[in-house]
Amino acid sequence: MxxxxxxxxxxxxxxxxxxxxxxxxxxxxxxxxxxxxxxxxxxxxxxxxxxxxxxxxxxxxxxxxxxxxxxxxxxxxxxxxxxxxxxxxxxxxxxxxxxxxxxxxxxxxxxxxxxxxxxxxxxxxxxxxxxxxxxxxxxxxxxxxxxxxxxxxxxxxxxxxxxxxxxxxxxxxxxxxxxxxxxxxxxxxxxxxxxxxxxxxxxxxxxxxxxxxxxxxxxxxxxxxxxxxxxxKTFLTDMDSAPFPTCYEIPYIDTVHDRMVLEVFRGCIRGCRFCQAGIICRPVREKSPEVLDRQAREMYKRTGYNEISMCSLSISDYSGLEGLLERLLGWTEKERINLSLPSMRIDSFYGELMEKAMNVRQSGLTFAPEAGTQRLRDVINKNISEDEIMAGCAAAFDRGRTALKLYFMNGLPTETDDDIRGIATLAQKIVDLYYSKKRQKGKGVTVTVSVSCLVPKPFTPFQWMGQDTVDELKRKQLLLKECITTRKIVYNYHDSEVSFLEAVFARGDRRLSAAIAEAVRRGQRFDSWDEFFSYSTWTQVFEAVGIDPAFYANRSFDYDERLPWDHIDCGVTKEFLRREAELAVAETTTPDCRSRCSACGLQDKGCTLWKKGGAN
Amino acid sequence: MQPIVKYTLRVCWQKKGNAKYISHLDTQRTVTRALVRSGLPLYYSQGYNPHLKLVFALPVSMYQEALYDLFDIDLLERVDPAAAAEAINSALPEDMTVISAAYPVKKFKELVFASYDMRLDTALSAAEVTEMLAGEVRVEKKSKKKCQVVDISPMIKSLTAEDTEGGVILRPVLSAAPDAYLNPKYLVDFLGDKVKGCDTVRTMLFDGDMEPLK
Structure with missing residues (x-):
């Protein structure tokens, strides 16, 4: 220009x-x-x-x-x-x-x-x-x-x-x-x-x-x-023939993800009950390793990037992962291209190939157990046992990793103080595991515990559930802080006031447009940036337009209440979501879509897993 | 292990237009990616973190353009310079252009002077500007460690000025030796508030004999 x-x-x-x-x-x-x-x-x-x-x-x-x-x-x-x-x-x-x-x-x-x-x-x-x-x-x-x-x-x-x-x-x-x-x-x-x-x-x-x-x-x-x-909603049915750009602007300045991004598949076989993407991106649609390899080569030729980041929800659930990595490693190593695999599940296959594929320069690994106790992990349907978590960490330590980052959430439905303490206990167990192993002399371990606040999202089983109040979230955050007694555990947590505002808009209706307009009039912008977020301004805005934000964020919606987003059809039925919400409270898990079809509503609308014998 | 034979290619290029808003670090990254895209047989350092051997003669500061800039890139094969220049040029953004490539004649440390075209937005006349810059030119010079007031006049080899529509075109030749580089912005600083803006373009790099550095 x-x-x-x-x-x-x-x-x-x-x-x-x-x-x-x-x-x-x-x-x-x-x-x-x-x-x-x-x-x-x-x-x-x-x-x-x-x-x-x-x-x-x-x-x-x-x-x-x-x-x-x-x-x-x-x-x-x-x-x-x-x-x-x-x-x-x-x-x-x-x-x-x-x-x-x-x-x-x-x-x-x-x-x-x-x-x-x-x-x-x-x-x-x-x-x-x-x-x-x-x-x-x-x-x-x-x-x-x-x-x-x-x-x-x-x-x-x-x-x-x-x-x-x-x-x-x-x-x-x-x-x-x-x-x-x-x-x-x-x-x-x-x-x-x-x-x-x-x-x-x-x-x-x-x-x-x-x-x-x-x-x-x-x-x-x-x-x-x-x-x-x-x-x-509209969605593509065949990912191999889906439009995919291999040529685009290469920014001069450093951007957040300044690398090739290879989209491997859409959707997710898991049914984590807090996760909106896992529902709205259904059904699972994979690209074939051949197509991905071809797209990666073309992208490299046209961009000159030295890193390929694979993109999907839960990448380790890609059925062709081994074949894809083999193909990519066949040429990327020679070209000095790093591969990165985000969103790995802790229970995933963690073999030689995977280790080889991961950036050698990074010493850390990130996993997301999401909750500190088995009971609560069952509530959210994370489908990971403590044994699996410990085995995953052991495998990482055995391969010389010394920094682990663990993601958790506060404010999950049915959460008790024991569940909060469980986060500290789990992190401590992982630290102890490291020191119980033969290790490199002089190398300590760092376990980073990063805790966000649950924002109940539309089209999740938790859509009806009110968010914990800001005060309650703060209390839980401090409780966890007190439970952590070693400096080998680094504890970070999200600003609960930010999460509150997210919940207001996530579960809000069109009356909130007035609040947004008023906030902009008062100079609010870049609310996701610490330097601009202002809880007090927002409180004044809601007051000025006569809206009670707690009505949207903290109130539990009735199952038979008309939800603000009920006119949107995301493919997954409300009956399925409700069933899942009730199973959550009953602390009962639901298997992933490859193990058994749970009839979310997409089984006759283009889901291929259902036909492949997952059905029952 | 046998040492790898490397060939250093010198690329003469221009950084113009909106590329002047790009810092040197970002320029380096942009050129690096262009070199990868060019398909040339690039040499990578053999360490833990392999990288290209890419050296710039004298990067221009942000907000300045360069009609003459040089970088050296190590290659694994002796390639045809003209073909290499074409390959790199087609992989660069529009505002960065390769003029030519050749095998180096001199070393970068033989760089002594650089010439500039500075378009000053000012009510001053060319004669006044020349007059002001004729004597001592004391400016506040900042380095990473300290900030001191120095007389930069010894670093001004020569300058001419010419009246033009809306201001003055100043054409100085300034010291650009590795240990005595003078950023042309100091001339603008010295002229002070009377200059409302300045477009600076570096026009040439010279050795000690005022021959273009090649």
Missing amino acids: NTDRIKHILARVEKPGRYTGGEYGELIKDKNAVDLRVAFCFPDTYEIGMSNLGMKILRDCLNAKDWLWCERCFAPWDDMEREMRREGVPLYALESGDDIKDFDIAAFTLQYELCYTNVVNMLSLAGIPLFAAERDESHPLIIAGGACAYNPEPMADFVDVFSIGEGEYALVELCKLYREYKKAGRPRAEFLRAAAKIKGMYVPSLYEVSYGEDGRISDFRSKYEDVPERIE
Whole structure:
């Protein structure tokens, strides 16, 4: 892009390379030769957005169309925002440098709840009216997708169309329709009505919500007969033929994940009861090792990166893992490429191949037992026994690892103080295990215990359960602190106030749009960043708009209550989730999908595990 | 183990446009990846953490462009320099361009001077700028360890100035020896508030005889 108009600004801000584009691999099209211009907006910094695989995939799908040019846009850091506002420079796209307000479509990805203020702030910075009701065909169409779109309600007042599920094909479909309506010069309202008929597209303004005296939703219905009552998510059925970008911009500046990302499969065979991704990404769909190897080679040739990070939920559950590693190691070692395998289960096969595949330069390993006692691990359906945890740690120590990181959660349903103490006991056992073994002289062990707070998420068995209050979470955090008596255990925990706000928006309804708008008006943004998060501001915001945040975060919802996201169909049935919720309380586990099908609802909607004999 | 035979290739390149917003560390990483993509037979150090042997003659500071910059890269084979230049160039972003490649004539430590084009946004005239820079030029010079006021005039070999639309073009030749490098921004610092902005482009690197460093 031409940076002349912001030259003096760039001289005053940190890391100006975030705001100029021009990286190797950047896609420039002739803007006069396309019918539709889309700005793919990531509501966080360049460094985070450029690390996001979903954004790469979707932009690639859109740019494959010669009539469309999809560019990038990120949230400017506050120093840049200040300068832009002072100088009257509106939000622009990195490729052309053109103002977002002049685009046809601005597409936001909602990766986590705390980016909502950034989305709205970016609209404000772009000079686009914040509320959908204030916009017409003279403004860009504002669309949004991503994991948080599964409960789109808190953002309902700002977004014209939500794309629910995987957008590879659905997004192109929507753009096609928009192009048609734009050409014909038809009004925005007509377009929205038509868009609502595309599978996976949710137009919040076409629905009416009523509330009872107790504040709960009493009714939710579409305003028109031809607008579907339920919005079914879209998803790909064959991953081998799925669009996958092997060529993309290589950032100049250091980003969070500055490496090749190889998506191995989608979905998860486990059914951890706190995990939203494990449910909404169902069914399990794998790519074949041959396709992955080919994509990795092509990516390497085009990017020059020296690391491949394999991406999936629970990578050790990939059925072709051994074959894939063999293929990759056949050429990556020679090219000095490191492989990294995130999200390994502690009970997974930990053989020579795996060790070889892992970055030799890192001495640590990370596992996620999630809970400190077997009872609570059964409640959350983690399906890992203490023996398996100890065996996994022993294997890691035997191979010379001296640093282990363990992830846990506080505030899980049915959690007692004994469960909290159990975390300390387990960590201590692992430390003792290390010292019981023959080891390298002079090398100590570090066990890092990292504890987050449970945020009950929509479309999980825990969706009905209220979150522990901030005070209760803090009490539990301190209790655990007191139980840890050795410096060999490093204890970190998440800010419970941040988790509270996440829970409010995760389980919220569209009345929360007012709170988001008010928070942005008061200058809140980058809520997921410590330096910007302000609990006191948020408390004042909720007070000002007359919303009790505890109603959303801490209240347990009734099983027969209408949930704010009940009109979204993620494929998994509410009956299954409820069954799982009841099993959780009964401390009963559910086997993984390969061992036995639990009839989550996808068994006749494209799940292949079900057909492979897992069924009973 | 037999020592590996290495061939050092010298690449002459330019860093222009938006690439001026990229720090040296990020530039190094960008060039490294471009070299990998170029498919050249690169030499890697043989240690625990293999890396390329890539040396820059004199990286330009952030916010400055370079029309003449050099880096050396060690290769495992003696390749055709013109073909190598083409291969690297096609793997670089648009604002970084390879002009040529050759086997080095001189060492980087023989670098003594560098010339610049500095477009000053100022109400001063060329004559006034020349006048101001004619005597002692005392500026606050910061290094990692200390900050001191020094007279940099001995490090200014020569300079010319020319009036232009909206300001002055200053063309200094400054010391650029490894132990006596003068960043051109100090000239702007010295001129003070009267200069509202400055676009700096490095135009050439010279040896002690004012011959282009090759």
